Amino acid sequence: MKKAIAYYRKSIKPKGDTTEEESIRYQRESIQSYAKAHNIEIIREYNDIGFTGRNVNRPELQIMLNDLKEEKVEIDELLMYSTNRFGRDLLNNINTMIEILEQVEVVNFVSENLRSDSEYFKTLFLILTASAQDEVERIKKRFASAREGKVIYKKEFLGSNLPLGYVKDKRTGKLVAAKSENTADLEIIEEYTFLQYIYIAYAMGMGQREIANNLNNKRTSTPRKKKWNNKSVAYILGNPIYTGVLTGTLESEFNYFVEDANVEPIVDPLMFDFIQYKLSMSKQGRKPRAKYHLPEFIVCENCVVPMVVDQESLICNKCGHVASVREVESEIKRLLIGFLRNNKLPKDELPDMKMLEQQLRFKKEKIEKAIYELKERQDLIESSYSDELAKKDMIDINTSQQNKLKIDHQYTYELLHFIEAHKGKLEMGNFEEYPLIMRVPFITFVNKQEVRFLFHKSLFK
Template sequence: MSKNNLDTDVLKVAMYLRLSQDDEKYDKGFKVESNSISNQRLQINDFIDKNEDMELIEEYVDDGYSGINFERPAFKKMMEDVITGNINCIVVKDLSRFGRDYIDSGRYLQRVFPSLDIRFIALNDNYDSYTASETEKNLVIPFKSFINDNYCRDTSAKVRSVCKVKRKQGQFISNYAPYGYEKDKEDKHKIVIDKEAEYVVRKIFSMKLEGYSSYSIAKHLNDNGIPSPMEHKKAKGIRYKTGFCTKAVAKWDTPAINRILTNEVYIGTLQQGKREKINYKLDKVVSKDKSDWIEIEDNHEAIIDPHDFEIVQKLLKCDIKAKTVGEKADLFSGLLFCKDCNAQMTKKVDKRGKTPTVYYICSSYNKGQDCSRHSIKQEELQRTVLEMIRHYIQYLGEYESVSEKIKEMEVSYELFQRVDKRQEYTKKSKAKFELLKSSLYQDLKEGIIAEEEFYDMREFYTNRIVESELILEKQSKEIARLYKKSLGNQNFLTGIKKYQNIGILERGLLVRLVDKIYVLEDKKIEIQFNYDETIEILDKLSSYTSQTPEIREVV
């Protein structure tokens, strides 16, 4: 039984007011000036003053809340007062102020309010539930609610479409620029380097390359009073909201460091559309598959060298944690592997003598798994690796003239594709199977093959053609990767030449030059260098151009 009674002498009125930024985009005819909270209040007060049987009990204001759902604080408070009997009449300026969701609006207007004897009045829609006909209640008002809902749905689809186009054009459409960047003052859809935070980003990547764990980097920044990304934005007067911060004053932590270390925005690549709302009615956001992201390379000025970024991604996948907080990781951490089982080598310390002996053994062997020790002393390893790096740097020097010749040639992507012979062989194989498949029907018609053989062979050739297409797709991606890498590494020799007379092995140089160090059972080592692939590319390009000296293509 409801506590409310519409036959009382004076109606206990609730004035409900709502306004949000969404209203402008959901309704083309919406005007902020005429729908402001103050104007809504003025119109409703004027209506109540003209009705002697109405008494304003409470004003409920949801300023800044969307009408797509009813998860609004003031609305919830009003419903509590409705349930307790403090209110028996609700007045709004129009139905869109009450809500824009067709289903929930209809549920309140046609079920909840009638069951509680609540009189509902929407002034601009000329609707009063106490005097409305059945046609108005069951047809007109639901139709108007549907129109309001339809505005949201259509506009949401249009907004998504426009945003997608802008992302593909390389326009930055997020509310906040990533740490290290800021929105261009002349064009809010472009980002430029934030000079105040640039050095911090460089420091984070530098420390990771030097062997510090992400936790140690965060501690270093906090100890030195470097403001976290949130505090930096606050200091610049930006009203920044994030779900990552749970404290009054945000500090650097491991997740924050890792987000920076893995964000390709710092190499000039703009990645957008990583997440999306389930639909226009729900605020829940879901992550999208990376293949569905919109990526624009060379979109803005980079802070970090792409080669250094690539090395950091590799190091993040390895166990490079130092045992003591703030201490660097081991010189070879994340780089040293067993040649036989490909497991990482484990660092050990023998303290039995006067001077502790540091050595490495296979981690699989250390866990009792099926592999041998592959033991090697740290001192011997350092000496051998240093000597091999010296020879490698000397070897790279021989490619300086080749590299300069290739740069002058301005190698195009089309030339690069021709140099790589893998696709040429795959295309020939695909063409062969297509020819064989096309001749099957003629062989069947002439009686050379039976009908069963025809279907079996057609299926076989079709599968081979599909496999060739998949291989071609993979090869295209690999060639594109190698081409991009060759462009990015064109000046690598200049940076390496300064280490020609290196006397001490440093981790910074080690991670830039070395991809993996393999330890064999006889204490021998093999090194896989980061530039081996680049040298192979230079060899191919040099060989191809020497065979075709007249070629000189422009990108």
């Protein structure tokens, strides 16, 4: 009875409950049947699962080659299913086959009925290997074409991990904001809140590292389930997908930039441009204390270019217009503080912050309890009622109540989070001692007669 070893390869790793043996069953069954019919005993099997045919450094292949060289197995034949399971790279296949034939008398590709001791083995082996390599190239091109079509023509997001703050609409495939009307998952709704926090906190002057620390303290993680750091915060701030734009690279060579994609914009383009300007102007290391409290973006109205601070002056390098820093700061404070006072309660009417925090925390817990009870009631309706029409009406009413509570929960959470983050600073009547107010994301236009503002709608309704 002849003795043989068998080698199997499959490039895709098994998923779910499927074992490695089950994933290559068709190869094993064919080789076992062949061995039984030809009175061959298979004394050892080698399996490479999840490795492409172009990779010659497959672990089990290397173990097999080493076993043959060191004569750990004494055999008459090496059995394989087909040349494309052996490999899909012409040069590597040739070199590896030469190495194997120095140790083994016969190599047998069962499905193709191709033996190394046959007259036309070398010619057919080269043809089949070259064909396998060509097939890989065709598959890659088809796959690249399909991905390109999805991105360029359908304008769809391709990543396996959805960006922070997004969910996918099951009906349209569109990425939409993770609000309560689009998802019932409170954790994902919370991620949308974290996204808003990152942009607004950075726009108001908080550093990337401090933002990351605050997010980690809230026990949240990045879309890749890792801890936040300054780099992951910077990636979120610089990702144009939040303005509805898809960017990336296909097959390491084709760069794409798709506007008006199948993505709901979350961040206003004006806000995003402002953030990019801040990122480009930021420098690493300890920053000097500012002498004046000025907005980040001051523009010469005549030229619409940023003005630069030079000691006591604001200067437009294009037209040479000069404005006094002190006068501009004073005018900004006068207008901005007046605006805020007209839209806030007077100082003596402000609630006690500690009491307000306790009230909001109690309200949040009460809403969460009510949502939980509604979910239990919905389960009871689905299991108890046989009248489908009545069941549907009751479930619709229940779902509507849940959605209203989820919206209320989101707003309550955001206000509570803001108060917790600004304890000790919320003396809303004393704006002079709250310099962050001066750094909110709006554009300041300066000309010879006046100072004008463009407020950002996300912060000022």
